[in-house]
Amino acid sequence: MQEIDPSIYxxxxxxxxxxxxxxxxxxxxxxxxLSEFGELANQLADTxxxxxxxxMSQCCLSAIWLFNDFLEQSHLISQTLYSQAGSYLHxxxxxxxxxxxxxxxxxxxxxxxxxLLAVTKGLPLCSDPALxxxxxxxxxxxxxxxxxxxxxxxxxxxxxxxxxxxxxGLFDWCFHQTTFTNSN
Numbered sequence: 756m757q758e759i760d761p762s763i764y765x766x767x768x769x770x771x772x773x774x775x776x777x778x779x780x781x782x783x784x785x786x787x788x789l790s791e792f793g794e795l796a797n798q799l800a801d802t803x804x805x806x807x808x809x810x811m812s813q814c815c816l817s818a819i820w821l822f823n824d825f826l827e828q829s830h831l832i833s834q835t836l837y838s839q840a841g842s843y844l845h846x847x848x849x850x851x852x853x854x855x856x857x858x859x860x861x862x863x864x865x866x867x868x869x870x871l872l873a874v875t876k877g878l879p880l881c882s883d884p885a886l887x888x889x890x891x892x893x894x895x896x897x898x899x900x901x902x903x904x905x906x907x908x909x910x911x912x913x914x915x916x917x918x919x920x921x922x923x924g925l926f927d928w929c930f931h932q933t934t935f936t937n938s939n
């Protein structure tokens with residue numbers, strides 16, 4: 756898998772995990788970092804920009820919460836977002852908490868979305884083409900949810916890498932829709 760350079764992500768750079776895999780379930784948030792993430796949320800509230808840029812910065816924040824296993828905080832944000840990227844994040848959050856039917860509901864709202872196309876382009880970085888193919892052609896995140904549901908107990912490293920790559924691709928796409936890309 757390609758290395759991720761967190762330094763390009765401005766205010767988020769020290770919040771992207773270095774391990775390119777993600778728990779398939781709720782994970783274990785590092786509570787000692789809660790105030791650090793809260794400070795970032797406050798900082799983002801003051802960034803200004805167009806409505807779309809504000810929405811995308813909130814998508815980035817929701818993704819950062821997910822990367823770090825803070826599902827409740829991610830959900831508080833993603834359930835208020837009306838973009839397809841927000842629906843995608845909402846669906847990933849429900850997948851992580853084990854509410855697979857609700858996850859598929861939200862993920863189906865992303866069919867044909869620009870953010871989904873961007874995620875799909877990055878999936879080969881996962882390095883398991885057979886696993887990616889099991890998620891449909893074109894890639895269907897709702898099918899990935901079904902795959903996670905069916906394999907929750909087998910602790911598949913490749914599946915963990917795929918779900919990380921999916922979230923990273925979505926985060927990266929959202930990040931590049933914000934003004935943060937101009938402030939590095």
